[in-house]
Amino acid sequence: MIALLTGMLATAVLAGGVLALAALGEVLAERVGVTNLGVEGLMSLGAVVAIITVAATPSPWLGLLAATAAGTAGGMVFAFAAVIMRANQVLCGLAVAFMGLGLSATIGHDYAGMPSPATFGHVAIPVLSALPVVGPAIFAQNLPVYLIYLVLPAAAHWVMFHTRHGLNMRAVGENPAAADAAGIAVTSMRFWYVTLGAGLAGAAGGYLTLTYVPVWSEGLIAGRGWIALALVIFAGYRPFAATLSGLLFGLITALSFVGQARNWPIAPAILNMLPYLGTIAFIIVPVVVWHRMRRVMAAPAALGVPYHRDIR
Amino acid sequence: MARIVQRLPSVSPGRVLAWRVGAVIAALLLTTLFLALSGRDPALLAELVVRSTVGSRFGLEDLALFMTPLVLTGAAVTVTGRIGIWNIGAEGQFYAGAIGAAGIGLFVHGPALLVLPLMTVCGVLCGMAWILVPTLARAYAGVNEIITTLLLNFVAALLTSYLAVGPWHDRVTGALASTARLPVAIPDLWGVVHWGFPLALAVVAALAATLDRTRWGYEVRISGANPEAARYAGIPVRARIVAVMLLSGALAALAGVSEVAGTVHRLQGGIANNFGYFGIVVAVLARGSCLNVLPAALLMAFILDSGIVLQTQQLTASTVLAITGLVLFMIAIGDELAHYRPVSTSRLSTNKGAAP
Incomplete structure (x- = not known):
């Protein structure tokens, strides 16, 4: 039982890390008022670039860096269209998702099925890793785990809610015209946060192939990008909540893993549906059950609306 | 600061069309450039593409075969677009329709004249059931339909492969991940093109008539353009949203039925x-008009058919997905650029003088 719990939590931390990282990136983009629907494609791009990089230079950190760079580049393409050209965000997002998925399949064609030559190793933290269950599951993980669950959300939370820059950033997402009038550079704020968020999506894809599923195949991301998008709504556009909901969905994924490993009398395909069905339930049930939730968890007011200075 | 462009609040359809044609050409040129840079001969590729699409009877048959499901899924996304909703789940509803049709085809035996309509009805009902939860969540709780419809695509794909390798697996020939061949099929019309093709065209024509010429279609459009005004005018907006989304699920499912019963047979x-x-791409190209879905689906079928040529050139089938994404991307930018027109500086200065 202890072994089962430990294994499940360890899987949840890994699987959840991928979602948490991508969701955190999307929180940044959506807080400045831009919905980036391209996350799935950007993650796919990050995943394949990470594999290709570690095939050349066997350092997982370089792989993660390259994945982040790939996501950033893809994000700049998206932000060019959606922020600078002010094109329809749903269209650009879907276009980037398609391009990312197609491009990653094309450049990853020769790497399909090849196991990742380098992955992140486990580092046991002295004392803490000796704790039962949480010790091996949380304190004997790869190092990026701490980056994903602690450093990045803490940094994002602090910047967003405890600095003037964060106030400006949220103003851009709530009321870009007012922010513009107050002298905030709306376009550049949007461009850079969307790009940064896309970089995190790329990193999430790289993290997937460098730790949890260390092999490239087409369709590897399997909807994780879209789940991350849903988590942002579920988390009410808050960094720590997004990270924690990533972990929660990691647990659901782990449940289907454990079910398959222990030969539960449920078909694996049905167990694999759990994360998707769970996500749907988690974004529908709260608004149905608790109506006040809608106001507490409301999206930034200008989310999805391109900002034109000319229109008054 | 002298502005040399001016943003127009609304744009004429002709202007948008011109920009879109330019966008599609730009996307295809960029693709050709990429292929040339990766060491493939564009002239040879172009010749192969023409021969495998419009240049041969085989090619034309393939185009029609690709067009059949695209017309229906394109119509499915167009319909929801009329009321301001994105149905990104046509893929899942397609699977649901395919499952429903295959279930009847595999387990109900009888004359084709009886079984085929039954397959269609069952498939369509499955498609509507598949979009039901996102529909109700959107209409009554305002839950974002993009994510809910999309996530169900993965569930539908898993369910389909589960059925194909599990309970419905063909145990006689033991084919990999497939059911047995269905005993009934939609009759062929012209080569490999089956009656599903003209039927799909007829469905879209009927849909265009309903949306453009009836009171119901008008109410749908108003509900999409201005929900507040629609409610004030006494239009039951929620009921229209539910009806339109269910209709969309039915159309996408119909594509699945035609694919199972006419093309793949299993x-x-x-x-x-x-x-x-x-x-989705077809619907975007069609810009909300059902009749435009037909040429848009033809273009998309042409791109997909060309994709087969690319596969013979050591590229994966997914390369087409990237090309499609590029087309979509260029169109998104083109649509926005269509809003701008150059303004001569002299006129601008007089305008400035007149402005309060």
């Missing part, structure tokens, strides 16, 4: 072949 994993996602 249920297999991945049978939807991204047709649901390409339906």
Whole structure:
């Protein structure tokens, strides 16, 4: 039982890390008022670039860096269209998702099925890793785990809610015209946060192939990008909540893993549906059950609306 | 600061069309450039593409075969677009329709004249059931339909492969991940093109008439353009949203039925072949008009058919997805650029003088 719990939590931390990282990136983009629907494609791009990089230079950190760079580049393409050209965000997002998925399949064609030559190793933290269950599951993980669950959300939370820059950033997402009038550079704020968020999506894809599923195949991301998008709504556009909901969905994924490993009398395909069905339930049930939730968890007011200075 | 461009609040359809044609050409040129840079001969590729699409009887048959599901999924996304909703789940509803049709085809035996309509009805009901939860969540709780419809695509794909390798697996020939061949099929019309093709065209024509010429269609459009005004005018907006989304699910499912009963003749994993996602592209190209879905689906079928040529050139089938994404991307930018027109500086200065 202890072994089962430990294994499940360890899987949840890994699987959840991928979602948490991508969701955190999307929180940044959506807080400045831009919905980036391209996350799935950007993650796919990050995943394949990470594999290709570690095939050349066997350092997982370089792989993660390259994945982040790939996501950033893809994000700049998206932000060019959606922020600078002010094109329809749903269209650009879907276009980037398609391009990312197609491009990653094309450049990853020769790497399909090849196991990742380098992955992140486990580092046991002295004392803490000796704790039962949480010790091996949380304190004997790869190092990026701490980056994903602690450093990045803490940094994002602090910047967003405890600095003037964060106030400006949220103003851009709530009321870009007012922010513009107050002298905030709306376009550049949007461009850079969307790009940064896309970089995190790329990193999430790289993290997937460098730790949890260390092999490239087409369709590897399997909807994780879209789940991350849903988590942002579920988390009410808050960094720590997004990270924690990533972990929660990691647990659901782990449940289907454990079910398959222990030969539960449920078909694996049905167990694999759990994360998707769970996500749907988690974004529908709260608004149905608790109506006040809608106001507490409301999206930034200008989310999805391109900002034109000319229109008054 | 002298502004040399001016943003127009609304744009004429002709202007948008011109920009879109330019966008599609730009996307195809960029693709050719990429292929040339990766060491492939564009002239040879172009010749192969023409021969495998419009240049031969085989090619034309393939185009019609690709067009059939695209017309229906494109119409499915167009319909929801009329009321301001994105149905990104046409892929899942396609699977649901395929499952429903295959279930009847495999287990109900009888004359084709009886079984085929039954397959269609069952498939369509499955498609409507598949979009039901996102529909109710959107209409009554305001839950974002993009994510809910999309996530169900993965569930539908898993369910399809589960059925194809599990309970419905063909145990006689033991084919990999597929059910047995269905005993009934939609009759062929012209080569490999079956009656599903003209039927799909007829469905879209009927849909265009309903949306453009009836009171119901008008109410749908008003509900999409201005929900507040629609409610004030006494239009039951929620009921219209529910009806339109269910109709959309039915159309996408119909594509699945035609694919199972007319083209593939069995249920297999991945049978939807991204047709649901390409339906989004068709709908975007069609710009909300059902009749425009036909040329848009033709263009999309042409791109997909060309993709087969690319596969003979050591590129994966997914390269087409990237090309489609590029087309979509260019169109998104083109649509926005169509809003701008150059303004001569002299006129600008007089305007400035007149402005309060």
